[in-house]
Amino acid sequence: MKKIILYVDDDMANLQTFKRSFRFDYEVLIADSATKGLEIVKATPEIALVVTDQRMPNMKGTEFLSHTMKINPYAQRMILTAFTDLDALLKAINDGHVYDYIVKPWDYEDLKKRIDKALSIYDDKMNAIKQLMAAQTENSYLKEQILESYDFKNIIGTDGELRQVIEQIKKVSPTNATVLIRGESGTVKELIAHAIHALSKRSEEPFIKLNCAALSIGVLESELFGHEKGAFTGALAARKGRFELADKGTLFLDEIGDLLDSVQVKLLRVLQEKEFERVGGSVTKQVDVRLLAATHQPLEKLITEGKFRNRCFDKVRGEYQQNSKINGCATIYPCIPLAKI
Structure with a gap:
């Protein structure tokens, strides 16, 4: 034509x-x-x-x-x-x-x-433009699927644990609270993180995730905070970290109990000041990120052993009360096997 x-x-x-x-x-x-x-x-x-x-x-x-x-x-x-x-x-x-x-x-x-x-x-x-429109259509479809998946009104049953977790998710999602999701391996911690993001005010923004247990300390810092060109051997170009990629959205850190002390210090600064520097950089970056964290480890025990900072723990956990407002943080214990969901 x-x-x-x-x-x-x-x-x-x-x-x-x-x-x-x-x-x-x-x-x-x-x-x-x-x-x-x-x-x-x-x-x-x-x-x-x-x-x-x-x-x-x-x-x-x-x-x-x-x-x-x-x-x-x-x-x-x-x-x-x-x-x-x-x-x-x-x-x-x-x-x-x-x-x-x-x-x-x-x-x-x-x-x-x-x-x-x-x-x-x-x-x-x-x-x-066609590719962008197709992507937007696909994203809209995926969002509808996600919201439909997390339409807990359609879930029926009498399981008390499941109902309690659903109520926690529904109450904490609309807030900006930092959420610590605790449970054994095989429970639905990542699914809960996705649900909280999908039902939050940040649902149109990025959902970025990172498994802290899968990376060495040098790689982990670069993945979290990004790096500048020449920061280390192989750093041929500047690169954004997960915090920058998740700006205005949600960052899910799985296995947060595996973070080494030096990384905990930097994480604590981001949670308190909402700012950081890339590895090898001197320019301070500011971000607006909602943090969701998960662990299967007993963080209280790690604190007594000197392996996890008490202040960092206070920033990511909180006692979730069914009838109280969420201010700052909450804890969800999804002790429900994935097969049960």
């Missing part, structure tokens, strides 16, 4: 020459005034390229293209002119209103090459 091009010029001879020259290459629409051109743009959203003369009665080409951009921001825009209004053209290009300009008289081969390049850019832009 041929791409649609609109050419606007107050000289009918120029319009006919352009249409005749490119009639086999594109579907060419023509208009002998900016007003008529705008009407065509409104009526034909499939236009891929708008070409116009610069000096026309009532409206200059740069002004006309500025108006077309408001109607169809995706079409490429080009000016053909016998006059070099350099300042106006450069301003239009800098403002993004004009992709290219060509001084008349134009050569068919040269102009076709530049038109094809403009249309190629248009195709790339439209493909990117």
Whole structure:
């Protein structure tokens, strides 16, 4: 299918020459005034390229293209002119209103090459938009699936433990409380973290997760806080950590009991001050992240053994009271096997 091009010029001879020259290459629409051109743009959203003369009665080409951009921001825009209004053209290009300009008289081969390049850019832009729309549709579908999965009203049964956990999730989710999810391996700690995020005010923002037990200390710090280029051997470029990636959203740290002391210190600073520096960096980064943490280990015992900081523990845990407000933190004990859910 041929791409649609609109050419606007107050000289009918120029319009006919352009249409005749490119009639086999594109579907060419023509208009002998900016007003008529705008009407065509409104009526034909499939236009891929708008070409116009610069000096026309009532409206200059740069002004006309500025108006077309408001109607169809995706079409490429080009000016053909016998006059070099350099300042106006450069301003239009800098403002993004004009992709290219060509001084008349134009050569068919040269102009076709530049038109094809403009249309190629248009195709790339439209493909990117289609991919974005598809991703948004998929994300919307996934969100509906998640919300449907966590529509606890549809869960029936008499299991007291399950009902208690569901009530805890429903109450803590709308808050910004830090949540510590405790339970043995094989319980549904990660599922609960997903549910809390999906039912929270941050559900449209990222949900980022990290298993703290699976990484060495050097790698773990880089994964959490990011690193600058040259921070260590192999750091060929700067990289965002999980806290930056989760900004405005939720960060789920699984097996938080495996954090070494040096990492706990940095984590405590983020929880208290909401700021940190990347590994090898000196610029302070600020983030707004809701933390969900999980562990199968008895943190109280780790504290007495000097393996976990009491202050860090206080920041991530809290006593969840069924009838009280959540202020700052909460603890959920999902002692329910995954198969039972």
